[in-house]
Amino acid sequence: MTETLVVLLITVAMFIHGKVRPDLVALCALVSLRLLGILTPEEATSGFTSSVVVMMVGLFVIGGAILQTGLAKAVSQRIIKLAGGNDTALFILVVLVTAVVGAFISNTGTVALMMPIVVSMAAQSGIQASRLLMPLAFASSLGGMLTLIGTPPNLVIQESLIEHGYKPLEFFSFTPVGIICIVIGIIVMFPLSKLFLYKKKNAGSETDGHRKTLEELAEEYNLSNGVRRYIITDSSDIKEKTVAELNLRNTYGLSILEIRNESNLRGGLIRNVTQSIATPEKILAKGDIIYLMGSKERMDEFAKKARIKKMDGKGMDFYDLGITEIVLVPRSRLIGTKLAGSGFREKYNINVLGIKRNKDYIMDNLADKRLLAGDVLLVQGKWSNIEKLDHEETDWVVLGHPEKHAMQATLDYKAPLAAVIMLAMVAAMVFDFIPIPPSTAVITAGLLTVLTGCFRNINAAYNTVNWESIILIAAMMPMSIALEKTGTSALISHSLVEALGSMGPTVLLCGIYFTTSLLTMFISNTATAVLMAPIAMTAAIEIGASPYPFLFAVTLGASMCFASPFSTPPNALVMHAGGYRFSDYIKVGLPLQIIIGIAMTFILPLLFEF
Known part of the structure; x- marks a missing residue:
């Protein structure tokens, strides 16, 4: 037990210090526990085979597809429009939308789906993404308290009630508690995020920020205004001719910027676009769209002679x-x-x-x-x-x-397909009658985004995975095994409950929340709920009180854990994207965690009498 506590304390100290990468610290802790003989080889590697970690990899890919296809930008524009340009309204909308989604699917899935949308939204509205990403992660956990299926600890306390013969909770029994948590979350997070989550840009990022975008380049050189699109029809004279045979530059002073071909399957849902440079040997075919640049009068003259059809005006797209x-x-x-x-x-x-x-x-x-x-x-x-x-x-x-420009060039014609894949994945995770495990649904969806061309290539899909976050969570998971295996977690929980039980139900309720909250910082929230639920049930029975408020304190303490980046996968998911350090979670997450605990100590007895 002593060795485990020493490793844990050194690990936490290194996280707070922040000079060493978090994933490297986590790996050092893992190796230490293995060398000390506390963990077996199988236990030490269990995090890397965990379904949660596998899901995180798949969800990073899904999030990348949402960004790459421009779906994130489209959704974020809707939210920005609803906010009306108001930063406060935008912040509240992000929290509310995330919380509602988090009520029905896992908080990890919620963050992975919402993160690209929020990043795109921040870029468009001029707000730093760091201001919104941590509240996004916290909101996914807050929303988990809205329904019975919102988070695994809710199901744990439901099972405990049924086992002891108490009336089970209904699907929306959690909703009043969840609404209060969300309101507290908005009130607390808004000023704290404004105070602590703005990040100074380093020299490299400032330089990148001043690089011209593809759209700015096209506008600077006036490409959009000087370019027209024409489609080659069955009656066109240039069909089956090579670009060299047209001799456009010498005859008309025109240039073909690109030759495009578009095809649609299944009512336009599956759409493919291919672009190619107009090389001299390139043969033009029916259905090809050519982008001409030059004098509009000469383009009209050529189009009339070649019998090609002018298409609606549209700026240049950057796909291939x-x-x-x-x-x-x-x-x-x-x-x-x-x-x-x-x-x-x-x-x-x-x-x-x-x-x-x-x-x-x-x-x-x-x-x-x-x-x-x-x-x-x-x-x-x-x-x-x-x-x-x-x-x-x-x-x-x-x-x-x-x-980087290639990554920013969205494959927007694939956006409908990405949306269908994402919705199918969400449906598989929400509805029990679909016999597909969540991890399988996520991996299948990630694979489909690659196979259907939502990424430019397979490397682009791999590049969307933030391996630092994956290693951090996978390496820290065995820590919970060590704490349980050595009896450390059980000793802490039993000691605190025994000490507080004689001080009355309110003090005991507060103790159960904060004990659960403390343990969840180092072991998974589900494992903590499994450990604390029977303790809370026994304590309530011993003092002759209703177990409902005490079990709710367990699920709240297990779910409302914000003071550490590795306490929940959502916290880890946003760490790299937001540029956060361990101390940032303490500055914003710890006050929120404490305030919710204090508020619920007095609110839970009003909702569920002792």
Whole structure:
């Protein structure tokens, strides 16, 4: 027992100190417990095989798909519209929406679904995501108190009541308690988040913040206004011809920016879009959409002759193809060379769309322009080819980060599919008549987002997983086994209840809440509820009181644990994205945890008489 307590205290001290990465601290604690012989090899690795950890990996992928397809942006825009530009209203809406969702699905699933939405919302409204992500995690736990199925500890106390012959709780018996918790949560979290959760940006993040977005680049070079879309129909004269045969540049002074093909299956739910550069040998086919850039009059002239149909105006999309800027260095071999002889297309399959020279933008007759030192070229191509440019540093420097731009380019045509997959996963987790375990539902949904093209590639899906959070939770889970195995948790709980039992039901109720709350900081909330429920039941029977308020104190103490990033998976899920330290959870979560405990000490006896 002593060794376990020493390891626990050192681990907590290291978390608070914050100089060593939390996942590394957790791994050191795990290895220490194993070397001391407290944990067996199977117990030490149990966290890495836990269904909760597996679910977290899958939920990170689902969250990434929601972001990558633009679904998060669409939903966040609705919420921002409801908030009417008011920061307070936005904060309250985030908490309320998350709490309602958390009433019906696991708090881990709730946070994974809401996190990309909140991140997108913060970016659009100009609020730091750190201000909203921790309240998001806490709100998912607060919402778990609204229904019987909201959180596992609720089911634990229900089972305890049934075993002892008491009337079982109904589905919404928890709702009054949950509503009070949510109200307290909003009142406490709003000022604390404003005070403690604003994060200073480091130099690197400030630099990234000033990088041009893809939309800003397109607007700067006036691509949207100078581009039209035409579709090749069955009667078009250019069908089955190559791009070279059209000779557009010489005949009309026009350029084809891209050739796109779109297909729809199952009523438009499954939609595929392919983009390609207009290489000379590219053969045009029926249904292809070509993006032309140049004089509108010459485009009209060509369209009439080629019998192609103009489509509704629409800005450029960045799916397979992207754009970025490169600047020519003073000693570049390209200086003095005509753009036609630069080799961009031949070597990299890249188009040059424009040249920025000092304050002038050159968009016409580019092929004959001689390149000068300091010229900024706007280039277009497949993201993989643009990234190759980034490695060719002798002649130019790529401005911005193409790999980050690629991640930001949403595959919005896949958003309906991502929404259907997400809703199917939620349904499988909510409804008992669907015979699929939650972990299986999550992993299946994550796999489907990859297979149906909601990500650009498999690496993009892997990159959405925050492995630091996964390792943190997986490595800390065996700590609860060590505490239970050595009798530490049982000793703490029994000692406190015995000491407080003679002081009256109110003091005992308060003691049960805070004992449960303390234990949940180090072992899972379900395990804590299983441990404390029989103790609370026995204590209530011994003093001749109703067990209901005492069991509610157990589920509240087990669920309302906010003072530690590893006490619940939701707290860990937002840690990296919010840039939080252990101390941030103490500053915001600990006051909330204490205030709810004090308030419920007096409110529970009013709702459920002693």
